[in-house]
Amino acid sequence: LTPLRKILTGARQIAKGDFSGRLDIKGLDELGILGKDFNRMVSSLNEYFIDSLAGGWVLLDPHGKIVSVNRGALNIFHCESEDLVGKPHDTLIRILSVNPSLESWVEESLQNKLERSLKELDAVNRDGRHLKLTFSTSQLKDKDDNFAGMAITLKDLTRANEITEKMQRTDKLAALGEMAAGLAHEIRNPLGSIKGLTQLLREELKEGDKAQVYTETMIREIDRLNGVITTLLNFSHPSQNEFRFCDINKLLERALELINVNIDDKSIQIEQVLDPSLPAFWGDDKKLVQAFLNILLNAVQAVNGSGEIVLVTRFDPNHIINEDGLVTGAIIVQIKDSGDPIPSEILPNLFDPFFTTKKDGTGLGLPITHQIVTLHGGTITPLCKNGFTEFNIELPVAEQLGKEPDLEMVQKVSYEV
Ligand SMILES: Nc1ncnc2c1ncn2[C@@H]1O[C@H](COP(=O)(O)OP(=O)(O)OP(=O)(O)O)[C@@H](O)[C@H]1O
Ligand SMILES: [Mg+2]
Incomplete structure (x- = not known):
């Protein structure tokens, strides 16, 4: 066969979907180069098809x-x-x-x-x-x-499972939201009267009466119940979003200050590896602090008195954020602790409302965090890495809604504990 005919036959073979053939055209002339390029093209096509096969x-x-x-x-x-x-x-x-x-x-x-x-x-x-x-x-x-x-x-199958779970979670949350609003109304008012009456009862009791201790416990527990209902209401009917440009490092530091109040034990070491050049992030600062705080609280509880907690932030400029393949940057926040790893059998339930393994837990910390991260278009993934339990949060720095960060606006507000 002449070189030209070989190329023609090769091209027809490809047109039929057969990528196995290679041309044997020797020589350093233009036809030889064309033959080599042709083979290279077929190899690339082959790799492309093999690589693009799902899985x-x-x-x-x-x-x-x-x-x-x-x-x-x-x-x-x-x-x-x-x-x-x-x-x-x-x-x-x-x-x-x-x-x-x-x-x-x-x-x-x-x-x-x-x-x-x-x-x-x-x-x-x-x-x-x-x-x-x-x-x-x-x-x-x-x-x-x-x-x-x-x-x-x-x-x-992780991705497919995640989508199914997400759909199920959305259904669950909608149902929970309706139930919560009704329940909160039904429970709060009687709870108010129970608390009032208990306070009255305490006043009636004589100083030193054993029953005084009981009434105090009752009031404390009623307050706790009220707290759970408020958290649940916030979760099912989140407050209005207040978006502004935020400095994620500052928000993490703020969350740390808030949990430092809970750590009296000096044997918890906290290490911070915060990237000083993070771009400003368009988000609801109060909600983001809440999200970081919930994870940090879990970390403190997981190390149980002694261990290490590490906070890392970095910017990934080439982060793929959505399935359309749109590439934008993302701020990555990692919160790691050296406590016992999360047992893999409970991983699928971690973000379910009321899922808890703790005696005094309400199981709303992570669902709320998940809700806040999702509100910002981000993802949160629990990982188990090098002896650390890690929550990896990826917050896409999208078009920032066409706004330019005004550094004056980067918030330094204070938060209620
Ligand atoms: N860092 C962690 N290490 C080990 N287990 C964790 C960690 N974070 C979460 N978990 C597990 O996930 C469960 C759910 O966490 P979540 O924060 O939602 O609820 P909680 O901490 O139990 O209660 P709440 O946060 O409402 O007080 C926990 O009970 C715990 O079993
Ligand atoms: Mg928690």
Whole structure:
């Protein structure tokens, strides 16, 4: 075949959707260069299609060595191809913390050429993210139909699960909102009279009467109940938003000052790694302080008297914020504590209203925080990383609604405790 004809045949093959062919055109003349460019184009197309397939691929040779990994898999594992390619398949299990029996499952699939799949596999990637994966194996054959290894296909269901959860949460919250407003009304007024009567009762009692202590406890508990109802009302009917340009570092410091009141124990170390060059953030400062405060309170409770709490802020200029692929920057706030990790079985419930594992908890701290972060278009993710429990908050610095930050306006208001 003449070089031109080879190119023509190659182009027709691609038009039919077959990307496997490569042209054999030698020479340093223009046709030779065209042939090389053509092959390069086909390779890029190939990579593009393989990479854009939803999910990840890992190809193993018949001895279980990793020979190729696509971008989707690298994203799931949160590593680069050098970390995997050329290594034995158990590297996958080491990079992705999963049930160790997965290693023998892969080995068995390889030895017996089994095509099978695992659904809803819990895993934690290098970045500390909890994932739900499907994990399947299928045989690879060479052109003579001989066994040439295994393909492992991975699908990250986390996103899909998150969307379902979000929808369920929205339903739950709407129902809760209605219920809360009704309940608050029904409970608050009688509670007011119970408190008044208890106060009267206390006055009737003689000094030193044991029942005085009881009445004091009753009043304290009534106040606590009232507090819960107020929090619940705020949650179901949040106050009006007051957006202004804020300095996220200052808001975190403000939240820290508020919890310092709760820490008398000096064996809690607080470290701050705050990026001084964060851009101003368009948000509701009071609500943001509330959100940070709720996480910090949990952190203080988690370290339980001694341990470390770390606050980190940084700016990520190339943060992808939405599914349309719109790229803007984001302020990343990380609040970490060295307390016991969050058991993975309670992770799905963390943001559910009234979910608590604490004796005196109301389980509204994280749902309120979630609500506030969502109000600002952000995301909040619990992570478990290097011995720390981390809440990672990503706040997109979008167009800032066309406003230019006026530094005078960056708030330094005071907050009520
Ligand atoms: N930093 C953390 N470390 C370990 N577990 C945590 C942490 N933060 C939250 N949790 C878990 O999540 C649960 C829900 O937290 P949330 O703040 O919503 O409620 P709470 O702290 O129990 O009560 P409240 O905040 O209303 O006083 C907690 O009970 C706890 O089990
Ligand atoms: Mg809490």
